[in-house]
Amino acid sequence: xxMLELSGVSVRFGGLAAMTDLDLHLxxxxxxxxxxxxxxGKTTLFNVxxxxxxxxxxxxxxEGANLVGRTPDAIARRGIARTFQTVRxxxxxxxxxxVKSATYGSTSxxxxxxxLRLPHxxxxxxxVDQRAEELLSFFGTRLLEHRWNQPAHVLSYANRRRLExxxxxxxxxxxxxxxxxxxxxxxxxxxxxxxxxxxxxxxxDYTILVIEHDMHVVQTISDRVVALDHGTKVTEGSFDEVxxxxxxxxxxxxxxx
Amino acid sequence: MSSIGVDEWSSRVRxxxxxxxxxxxxxxxxxxxxxxxxxxxxxxxxxxxPHIGLSVYQEQVGINALLLAxxxxxxxxxxxxxxxxxxxxxxxxxxxxxxxALLASNQLxxxxxxxxxxxxxxxxxxxxxxxxxxxxxxxxxxxGDYLAILTLFFAEAFNEVTNNVDSNRLGGPxxxxxxxxxxxxxxxxxTPLGYYYLLAVVLVLVMAGLHLLDKxxxxxxxxxxxxxxxxxxxxxxxxxxxxxxxxxxxxxVAALAGSIFAASQGGVYPISFTQPTLVLIYAALVVGxxxxxxxxxxxxLALTVVTELLRQPNYAGDVFYGAILLGLVLTIRPRIRLAAxxxxxxxxxxxxxxxxxxxxxxxxxxPLQSGGVVRTLLGHWLIVPSSPTIPGNxxxxxxxxxxxxxxxxxxxxxxICIVGAVYAAAFAWEARLAAEPxxxxxxxxxxLLVSVMIVRPQGFFGFRRTAVV
Numbered sequence: 001x002x003m004l005e006l007s008g009v010s011v012r013f014g015g016l017a018a019m020t021d022l023d024l025h026l027x028x029x030x031x032x033x034x035x036x037x038x039x040x041g042k043t044t045l046f047n048v049x050x051x052x053x054x055x056x057x058x059x060x061x062x063e064g065a066n067l068v069g070r071t072p073d074a075i076a077r078r079g080i081a082r083t084f085q086t087v088r089x090x091x092x093x094x095x096x097x098x099v100k101s102a103t104y105g106s107t108s109x110x111x112x113x114x115x116l117r118l119p120h121x122x123x124x125x126x127x128v129d130q131r132a133e134e135l136l137s138f139f140g141t142r143l144l145e146h147r148w149n150q151p152a153h154v155l156s157y158a159n160r161r162r163l164e165x166x167x168x169x170x171x172x173x174x175x176x177x178x179x180x181x182x183x184x185x186x187x188x189x190x191x192x193x194x195x196x197x198x199x200x201x202x203x204x205d206y207t208i209l210v211i212e213h214d215m216h217v218v219q220t221i222s223d224r225v226v227a228l229d230h231g232t233k234v235t236e237g238s239f240d241e242v243x244x245x246x247x248x249x250x251x252x253x254x255x256x257x
Numbered sequence: 258m259s260s261i262g263v264d265e266w267s268s269r270v271r272x273x274x275x276x277x278x279x280x281x282x283x284x285x286x287x288x289x290x291x292x293x294x295x296x297x298x299x300x301x302x303x304x305x306x307p308h309i310g311l312s313v314y315q316e317q318v319g320i321n322a323l324l325l326a327x328x329x330x331x332x333x334x335x336x337x338x339x340x341x342x343x344x345x346x347x348x349x350x351x352x353x354x355x356x357x358a359l360l361a362s363n364q365l366x367x368x369x370x371x372x373x374x375x376x377x378x379x380x381x382x383x384x385x386x387x388x389x390x391x392x393x394x395x396x397x398x399x400x401g402d403y404l405a406i407l408t409l410f411f412a413e414a415f416n417e418v419t420n421n422v423d424s425n426r427l428g429g430p431x432x433x434x435x436x437x438x439x440x441x442x443x444x445x446x447x448t449p450l451g452y453y454y455l456l457a458v459v460l461v462l463v464m465a466g467l468h469l470l471d472k473x474x475x476x477x478x479x480x481x482x483x484x485x486x487x488x489x490x491x492x493x494x495x496x497x498x499x500x501x502x503x504x505x506x507x508x509x510v511a512a513l514a515g516s517i518f519a520a521s522q523g524g525v526y527p528i529s530f531t532q533p534t535l536v537l538i539y540a541a542l543v544v545g546x547x548x549x550x551x552x553x554x555x556x557x558l559a560l561t562v563v564t565e566l567l568r569q570p571n572y573a574g575d576v577f578y579g580a581i582l583l584g585l586v587l588t589i590r591p592r593i594r595l596a597a598x599x600x601x602x603x604x605x606x607x608x609x610x611x612x613x614x615x616x617x618x619x620x621x622x623x624p625l626q627s628g629g630v631v632r633t634l635l636g637h638w639l640i641v642p643s644s645p646t647i648p649g650n651x652x653x654x655x656x657x658x659x660x661x662x663x664x665x666x667x668x669x670x671x672x673i674c675i676v677g678a679v680y681a682a683a684f685a686w687e688a689r690l691a692a693e694p695x696x697x698x699x700x701x702x703x704x705l706l707v708s709v710m711i712v713r714p715q716g717f718f719g720f721r722r723t724a725v726v
Contacts (some may be wrong), residue, residue, distance in 0.1 A: 001313055046657050051489055052487070072487075073490045073491070073494055076490070077493045082491060084488070087483055087640040090480065090481050090489075091722075091723050092720070092722045092726075093477075093480050093481070097480065101477040101478065101481040101489070101492060102492040102493060103474075104481075104492070104493050107474055110475045111470060111475060111502070111506075112725050113474065114473040115466045115470060121473070125474075127472065128474075140538060147605065149368060151723070153723040166490060168492075171492055201718055
């Protein structure tokens, strides 16, 4: 089943073509990696899908509905959540508050019912609390309970990346866009994050689009790999097909004369 | 400081918990008591306070303090929680007061409108909240400095309108008088004490409601918007609506305060809702701790009491010397160093006076401005010349110079500068400053605010925020 389908998407900033006529699709339950040199348009792709940029032309269909022109928060409420290449947590909120904040779109308590402590508001509060704890527990020994009430800015780099994923999960998304999860991680953490992405799909049924530079991670996790360069798709297919494609080799290593 | 294998945050918290003698221990003890018991204690204290027997003047100060607290608590919603730098807030306060005054007086009598105060307050609150929504909606695409400028224009526009537009109804610079008092339980509230009680109850209720919101769904959304608005959007939060709610609630609280203000003084005047009021509200919030309700209330109460104390020369002296001592105690470490400095200060003072007296008695013959304990303590220590004006002026210059020197030097030189500055301060106060209460008051308030911000930039109850992860 098609979950996400981009057809003929172009993004222009004045005279600069950041993305030209891109076609891309994701089926439910797939893990697809996007690779490409810096400036290839990978993060632009995420920004187009999440509504941060509006494509100049083309269509972005998510579960059959066109996302073009919708606001980022509306798209997030429909079930797409993301992480950021440069981690962007809410630094002065606690670990747990970071996760809880992302449940805004899937909860409904209004001002009055919050102030009057009406039963459904209290029930919802308990539910949100349990959900945050359950999501943080997904990371096992990495985001242990004593961290939950610490401000996010005291976390280690690797834990910030994990918390970002937890926060994205809290939006009740079905599609996760994960931007360079292994950037800045040591080899052990890199291996772990690869495993984690596999678990996200196997245990939690997420469909995942991931941008990654680490080829070992890409090889381990991907069902399919899409290579971008200069805002267009160079090729796509299995890891081996893409990794050996002459255009991909060229875009990474340069032309051999 | 931090031991190996323990992260920075854990070690800091543990250290804070173990060092009860540190200056902020009081706050830490307070924060270990829950928020609700603290609010309860605050409410009971505020309600019992008049029973110690306050003069009408002191009750009036109490009303001002509570009004400032209520407005600061309202300002905190947009500024502290949602991170919206709103400089137009004072206009909401004025707007609420004017709407109430128009409805609850004979001002609109020819249209047959003269409402009961109990009806006029909710109308004023709702109308002002809607104005808040309008302001928020028109400024929704800007933030930071740009938002500050736009909202400042809004406040100025309000001031222009109340001064110049439709003076038949709005009264121009003379405002509106003959505004009804508030009725409660079958009788009108006409005494300052009555308004004091009303405001205390309203403040506690508003704080309770806002605390519940802060801990709930909307509170998390506001904080997310403050921390990173784009990410907040991508995490399902409709930031525009969330901001509008902050504006509307803040405006509503301001209008509530404005209505009670108008009723308590039986009128409204444009001068009450200009920039100085805005600065005062901001100062209360910042000193107390932006982003915390307790801070907004505590800052407002402290600021009002201090500014009133500074009106009377005797109290002003106590505040002046008290602030200097407190500043020394809070900032000089270790204690032995503080003791050495105070010792030096005492010995040097007595020695200086003895020498000067021996050389020319005329130079030490001037009277001390302070009375009471301060006079007894400083009598044989401080030199006060019989014609103090010019030396007093120079002492202010020396004080500023030594103060600046103290911030740029270190070690013994710095200590000597501080000792000199304290002596110069005492000299300047007795010779000159205490005789000019109106000027001194402004300077002292400024100096106190600066000192508080240096010692505790996040305010009494605030938390340090990290800008970059």
